[in-house]
Amino acid sequence: MPELPEVEVTKRGIEKVLLNSTITKVFIGEKSLREPLSSKLKELEGAKVLKLSRRAKYIIISTDKGSIILHLGMSGHLKILDYNVDLILHDHFALYLDNGKSIRLNDPRRFGLVLFVPLGEDPYQNKHLSSLALEPFDPKFTKEYLKEKIKNKKMSIKQALMDSKVVVGVGNIYASEVLFLSKIDPRRNANTVSLDECALLVKNIVSVLRASIARGGTTLRDFSGADGKPGYYVQDLNVYGHEGKPCPICQSPICNVTLGQRSTFYCPKCQK
DNA sequence: AGTGGCACCTGTGTGC
DNA sequence: TGCACACAGGTGCCAC
Numbered sequence: 001m002p003e004l005p006e007v008e009v010t011k012r013g014i015e016k017v018l019l020n021s022t023i024t025k026v027f028i029g030e031k032s033l034r035e036p037l038s039s040k041l042k043e044l045e046g047a048k049v050l051k052l053s054r055r056a057k058y059i060i061i062s063t064d065k066g067s068i069i070l071h072l073g074m075s076g077h078l079k080i081l082d083y084n085v086d087l088i089l090h091d092h093f094a095l096y097l098d099n100g101k102s103i104r105l106n107d108p109r110r111f112g113l114v115l116f117v118p119l120g121e122d123p124y125q126n127k128h129l130s131s132l133a134l135e136p137f138d139p140k141f142t143k144e145y146l147k148e149k150i151k152n153k154k155m156s157i158k159q160a161l162m163d164s165k166v167v168v169g170v171g172n173i174y175a176s177e178v179l180f181l182s183k184i185d186p187r188r189n190a191n192t193v194s195l196d197e198c199a200l201l202v203k204n205i206v207s208v209l210r211a212s213i214a215r216g217g218t219t220l221r222d223f224s225g226a227d228g229k230p231g232y233y234v235q236d237l238n239v240y241g242h243e244g245k246p247c248p249i250c251q252s253p254i255c256n257v258t259l260g261q262r263s264t265f266y267c268p269k270c271q272k
Numbered sequence: 273a274g275t276g277g278c279a280c281c282t283g284t285g286t287g288c
Numbered sequence: 289t290g291c292a293c294a295c296a297g298g299t300g301c302c303a304c
Contacts, residue, residue, distance in 0.1 A: 003297060074298055109281045111298060171297055220297065
């Protein structure tokens with residue numbers, strides 16, 4: 001479900017309710033996500049939420065008793081509900097707050113992640129975060145940086161853009177969209193992409209992700225922000241999910257090819 | 273070292 | 289209607 005824009009929209013949504021609140025109760029489901037949920041999360045009862053941040057597709061909730069690292073996987077959502085609303089199927093984690101609200105993590109496929117980071121430990125040093133590449137909105141994310149990262153890569157440029165050691169936050173939807181806007185064939189080996197093309201990619205990664213955040217993300221099946229509102233960027237998608245439909249530029253039918261076991265959409269005429 | 277393949281899960285849509 | 293199968297927004301490990 002979530003790529004960077006959806007995670008950012010979710011983070012902004014729960015931030016309004018979580019910031020400066022006190023956690024009165026922690027619910028920990030029995031089923032394991034990507035990793036089992038630590039019972040130490042219970043230590044956060046009574047903690048005051050000090051800060052929310054996002055790194056790649058991870059949300060970090062910092063409190064005065066430790067931090068939580070959250071990942072939504074493929075099918076995870078965070079929802080804000082009143083304190084007394086019952087848990088439902090696939091709710092695996094919840095924070096109940098002193099302001100009468102609660103945050104629920106619902107994740108049918110259980111590819112998500114909830115980690116407890118003790119006070120004094122830096123969540124950014126966690127193994128899931130420590131080896132991540134630059135954020136796309138980092139000023140250091142430039143054409144020269146991207147070119148350097150991919151110059152020896154034989155994998156397709158599409159897979160390279162989704163590689164979290166190249167740049168973070170670009171998932172399967174936005175990789176196709178960015179390549180379309182950059183007029184680059186997703187099947188090309190990454191090492192054939194020129195510096196000028198890297199400039200286009202950097203520009204379009206930033207603009208597509210920003211635009212999607214502004215639109216509340218992309219709702220394909222069931223994504224919604226923490227407030228329940230869907231994302232409207234789906235209306236702006238040019239190629240993703242558009243197999244057989246006319247290219248918005250040249251009207252050629254959009255193609256779908258599998259790269260790295262993921263569906264990839266492109267215009268065979270516009271993208272070289 | 274870099275890369276492709278696959279595993280981790282459940283839900284939904286499609287075609288027979 | 290029922291069933292089998294393909295596919296879904298991510299990530300990390302494993303064998304080459």
